[in-house]
Amino acid sequence: MKRDYHDMLTFSKECVAFGKKLGYHKVLFSEINYCEPRKANDIKTKRDKINIVKGGSKEVNQAVVRNRGIDVLLNPVNAKNRLFDTAMARMAKEHGVAIGVSLDLMLGTNGSRRISLMRNLNFMIQICKKMKTDVVIVSGARDIYGMRAPLDLASVGVLIGLDVPQARWAISRVPEAIIKKAKV
Amino acid sequence: MMKPYPAVMREKRRYCKFKIVSDASFSRQQVAHALRNAVVQHIGATGAASAGFLVMEFDEESQKGILRCTNKELERVRSSLAMVTEIDSQRALVHITDVTGTIKKAKKEKKEVM
Numbered sequence: 001m002k003r004d005y006h007d008m009l010t011f012s013k014e015c016v017a018f019g020k021k022l023g024y025h026k027v028l029f030s031e032i033n034y035c036e037p038r039k040a041n042d043i044k045t046k047r048d049k050i051n052i053v054k055g056g057s058k059e060v061n062q063a064v065v066r067n068r069g070i071d072v073l074l075n076p077v078n079a080k081n082r083l084f085d086t087a088m089a090r091m092a093k094e095h096g097v098a099i100g101v102s103l104d105l106m107l108g109t110n111g112s113r114r115i116s117l118m119r120n121l122n123f124m125i126q127i128c129k130k131m132k133t134d135v136v137i138v139s140g141a142r143d144i145y146g147m148r149a150p151l152d153l154a155s156v157g158v159l160i161g162l163d164v165p166q167a168r169w170a171i172s173r174v175p176e177a178i179i180k181k182a183k184v
Numbered sequence: 185m186m187k188p189y190p191a192v193m194r195e196k197r198r199y200c201k202f203k204i205v206s207d208a209s210f211s212r213q214q215v216a217h218a219l220r221n222a223v224v225q226h227i228g229a230t231g232a233a234s235a236g237f238l239v240m241e242f243d244e245e246s247q248k249g250i251l252r253c254t255n256k257e258l259e260r261v262r263s264s265l266a267m268v269t270e271i272d273s274q275r276a277l278v279h280i281t282d283v284t285g286t287i288k289k290a291k292k293e294k295k296e297v298m
Contacts, residue, residue, distance in 0.1 A: 022279065103266070106267070107267065107269055144205070144277075145205075145269065145275045145276070145277055147277070148266045148277065148279075149279050149280060149281075151262070151280070152262055152263070152265070152266040152279075152280060153266070155259045155260075155262035155263040155266060156263045156266055158259045158260075158263065159259070159260065159263040164259065
């Protein structure tokens with residue numbers, strides 16, 4: 001069965017055209033409302049857009065998973081910390097917030113930082129699998145060199161602990177459901 | 185002459201057609217070196233050995249090539265190639281266009297994706 005693959009987060013218009021060449025059905029650029037809050041009060045959502053919030057601190061992660069208006073909590077863990085637990089995963093599932101993993105974060109690190117990042121992501125994926133929380137893999141590309149083909153993106157998901165079908169769902173069915181929910 | 189292994193004992197291979205996307209163009213040696221380094225860095229020497237990783241062909245004009253690995257390690261090889269960001273200090277990406285089970289099929293021209 002042929003699936004439609006989606007890339008939910010890119011930061012330039014050229015990525016949209018390049019994504020079509022790579023085999024994506026839809027690459028989102030103008031339909032998203034992306035924010036990188038430092039504190040929980042900085043989170044701003046828009047009704048007619050897909051709300052993606054970058055996590056990282058405990059306060060922000062907790063605020064995002066409690067907010068029904070947010071679609072994706074992006075990168076709740078990073079190379080430095082692992083501020084994600086089963087309670088947050090359960091809360092995210094209850095409030096319909098998917099957990100996002102960005103390829104951009106992995107490409108931006110190397111050496112020991114990449115090792116600790118992969119370890120933390122693996123830990124997070126294990127929790128998400130246990131609590132059956134939706135996981136979505138995005139490229140987060142600033143230019144075309146940050147993009148990868150859909151199945152390459154899925155293989156990165158396999159690397160951090162997802163099964164092959166789960167990894168493919170993370171770039172096809174889960175984004176599709178989010179897009180349908182947001183009506184963009 | 186040595187007796188060949190029976191079919192069930194032979195490792196199953198996958199042939200990946202790939203394309204280098206970059207502003208610069210690269211030689212076969214540069215590409216093979218960069219890809220091998222990426223795989224060794226990502227899955228280690230033992231991983232690369234069990235993957236049987238090899239860049240078989242590379243056409244410098246079209247910047248397309250074929251690489252080989254075992255079917256069990258395909259995902260790991262794919263993910264390590266996804267981590268390539270530059271070749272010879274030039275920004276580049278490796279795009280795997282097709283995966284086949286035989287070299288004959290890999291060499292057959294397919295409808296262009298890119």
